[in-house]
Amino acid sequence: MSVRPYRDITRRKSRQIRVGAVRVGGDAPISVQSMTNTLTTDAAATIRQVQALEDAGADIVRVSCPDADSTAALGEIVRAVQVPIVADIHFHYKRAIEAAEAGAACLRINPGNIGSRERVREVVRAAKDHGCSMRIGVNAGSLERDLLEKYGEPCPEAMVESALNHARILEDEDFFEFKISCKASDVFLAVAAYQGLAEACDYPLHVGITEAGGLRGGTVKSSIGLGGLLWAGIGDTLRVSLSADPVEEVKVGFDILRSLGLRHRGVNVISCPSCARQQFDVIATVELLEQRLAHITTPMTLSVIGCVVNGPGEARETDIGFTGGGNGTHQVYINGLPDHRLKDRDVVDHLVEMVERKAAEIEAAEIEAAEIEATGIEAAGTKDDAGRLDVSTRPAAAAS
Numbered sequence: 436m437s438v439r440p441y442r443d444i445t446r447r448k449s450r451q452i453r454v455g456a457v458r459v460g461g462d463a464p465i466s467v468q469s470m471t472n473t474l475t476t477d478a479a480a481t482i483r484q485v486q487a488l489e490d491a492g493a494d495i496v497r498v499s500c501p502d503a504d505s506t507a508a509l510g511e512i513v514r515a516v517q518v519p520i521v522a523d524i525h526f527h528y529k530r531a532i533e534a535a536e537a538g539a540a541c542l543r544i545n546p547g548n549i550g551s552r553e554r555v556r557e558v559v560r561a562a563k564d565h566g567c568s569m570r571i572g573v574n575a576g577s578l579e580r581d582l583l584e585k586y587g588e589p590c591p592e593a594m595v596e597s598a599l600n601h602a603r604i605l606e607d608e609d610f611f612e613f614k615i616s617c618k619a620s621d622v623f624l625a626v627a628a629y630q631g632l633a634e635a636c637d638y639p640l641h642v643g644i645t646e647a648g649g650l651r652g653g654t655v656k657s658s659i660g661l662g663g664l665l666w667a668g669i670g671d672t673l674r675v676s677l678s679a680d681p682v683e684e685v686k687v688g689f690d691i692l693r694s695l696g697l698r699h700r701g702v703n704v705i706s707c708p709s710c711a712r713q714q715f716d717v718i719a720t721v722e723l724l725e726q727r728l729a730h731i732t733t734p735m736t737l738s739v740i741g742c743v744v745n746g747p748g749e750a751r752e753t754d755i756g757f758t759g760g761g762n763g764t765h766q767v768y769i770n771g772l773p774d775h776r777l778k779d780r781d782v783v784d785h786l787v788e789m790v791e792r793k794a795a796e797i798e799a800a801e802i803e804a805a806e807i808e809a810t811g812i813e814a815a816g817t818k819d820d821a822g823r824l825d826v827s828t829r830p831a832a833a834a835s
């Protein structure tokens with residue numbers, strides 16, 4: 436049991452698949468996805484957008500392939516970027532085959548929608564030949580007619596049945612490298628469908644609230660839906676769907692994971708809303724800090740609190756703390772302890788410099804620890820002529 440059991444999340448046990456080099460499911464970190472909204476045929480624009488998503492931390496990026504010109508452009512896109520690309524295919528099995536040949540790491544396709552068994556077989560063969568995984572994507576808005584007739588309306592049971600029907604088609608072809616999503620724009624429906632699916636199978640789940648809305652509304656809706664699922668241990672990869680710049684989807688995805696302690700990236704700024712007691716302009720300072728610290732990827736915490744009411748307490752829990760003090764003299768904390776005072780001037784510059792230095796320190800310590808571990812493993816494997824383990828070659832830190 437951990438030191439703070441109230442923060443523990445027990446993840447659902449799912450099987451693991453690969454999307455290119457990214458592991459999805461099992462004990463793999465929950466990956467963050469987004470999707471381009473450029474014309475795929477405009478390879479240059481799509482590459483630029485994928486690279487912006489990579490810079491924001493996206494693990495996987497999906498690209499629509501509605502026609503043969505799009506799959507023709509896919510190869511150039513795949514070659515120019517680092518992240519694995521998921522080709523979004525809807526009905527045309529030929530697009531799926533072309534996408535697999537072009538280097539897509541995953542095909543988002545519902546096998547029940549592409550026609551005859553022979554076509555499914557061809558797509559599966561292409562996926563196997565090119566090392567592609569697949570995603571079955573059930574959406575409440577496009578459920579099969581027979582399920583709508585059976586259940587009367589889109590409901591969790593219909594969505595789960597649809598997902599399992601598609602899954603069975605792939606299983607019958609001896610293909611198991613797939614994940615499933617069960618999205619709806621209604622939070623209740625999506626969450627109930629995912630809960631049902633999580634119980635019904637052990638495939639990795641791609642979680643998302645579809646068509647969630649604009650930046651603010653969609654973020655709130657996704658945070659409620661995905662937050663509840665992830666807190667319950669459901670979800671192996673996620674996408675936040677926003678009518679906004681896709682880079683925002685990635686940022687919100689990481690913020691959700693960070694709020695639940697499931698994954699950390701960049702500076703987690705803890706700041707107060709400010710009030711009449713504030714000793715400096717908290718809102719303007721935080722806004723500037725967030726902009727100027729966006730390039731930091733090392734996980735760390737920074738508290739920026741307007742006064743001593745909550746400042747020292749928050750600072751105790753953070754890597755770097757800043758608390759407003761009287762007469763324009765503020766307190767700076769490092770690793771939870773008071774370190775030095777700072778006058779009003781250059782607060783943002785000073786904190787940015789401190790965070791950058793701290794991030795470099797953390798990274799250097801991680802590299803050193805990894806090197807010690809690697810040396811330790813190597814040394815621990817050194818045997819004498821009799822085949823006995825020669826512990827004298829182990830470095831002290833690794834042996835302790």
Ligand code: SF4
Pocket residue numbers: 707708709710711712713714740741742743744745746
């Ligand atoms: S920490 Fe101080 S300034 Fe910030 S909201 Fe609380 S009382 Fe107001």
